[in-house]
Amino acid sequence: MDGSGKFVIPGLWDMHYHFEGAPGIREFNLLVANGVLGVRNMGGAAKEVFRAREQIASGQELGPQIVACGPIVDGPNPTNPPISVSVHDPQDARRTVRSLKAMGADCVKVHDGVPLDAYLAMAAEVKKVKLPLVGHVPVRVPTIQAANSGQRSIEHQIGFRGASTVEDEVMESEKTNDVFAEAMRTKNFRLIPESIAKKGNYILDHFSDQRAHELYRAFARNGTYLDPTLVTDRALTFVDEISKQADPRLKYIPAAQREWWNPERGMLTRYRTPAYIAFRKRQFKKTLQQIPVAHRVGVMFLAGTDTTIPFIYPGFSVHDELALFVQAGLTPLEALQTATINPAKFLGLEQSMGTVQPGRLASLVLLDADPLKDIHNTTKIFAVIIRGKLLSRSDLDAMLKAAETAVRK
């Protein structure tokens, strides 16, 4: 095709995605129409997502390539019970890793509550079955130990606890102080944001540039990628402002989901306190500041969005994430790499995607304007080529229309 005057980039990846229930045309179309041709699903309806993965791979469905973790591995009291499995001890942990492998998971996502001994057993077992360990750093695992144990990606953060001089103390206090259980017992849910703000401020008060540097070096040395999901961090930090804007993308979101995006109603937002809101603003600012610092030490970043969180839009929000990396201080090229070559390397797929060159899969996005001049130009999509199939602007518009219709059904 004649691409003169256009700019071609590799298909984009969202490296922290959650399908909302069973994957379907609404999400497939929103992703593909935005040039997001790969997603790493970080937990959700495991069987349905695995099935979608196969249907897309075999060409039965038009959608992004899916890499899927399956059920989230958490501790005895999981944060998301319906989509999690609990591990209590090392034996449990090993059995769980093997069952995830047998079920067809591409990765093992670890969550906050996994005990240290179980975590270390998982980190050893995933190597045997050749699955990457990814996700949160559990509250009982020192951050640097997660990197040194081979955790391949760390989500939602850039390591403030590990970069503080009080990590041991903070971890010690988790043992005796179960705020979540206390909040459930007393029905005083404000205890949760209150305690997050108190702990988070304490960590930021004790931030050490030297410890941060050591931690970033450990990430770089071990190949531990950071997937800070900045767009979610921003959405949860500025939800009062964002929720008042008339965003045209809201038409792609089902009413039931929009209902809990309302800050007054959503579980993640309704119990916020002024101290918590102030803390989030402080933390968000510091996160943006530290991204170029970590980047200069050699830390690899991934673009991820954490869909289903309020005001995160399938497909669209990847572009917002890239713009946030630029706002933080990366160049547009470096930001673009967080959704292209970095995911390809991370997933071991650099022989087939992540760059534009002969011999790679034809999964490309054609832009009307140069993204290296202005990162927002990644949204000016002229055409998408997905595994060799050309989708023109009018095809993409029809797909968006179909996504909108699927919402109203």
Ligand SMILES: [Zn+2]
């Ligand atoms: Zn998460």
Ligand SMILES: [Zn+2]
């Ligand atoms: Zn997530």
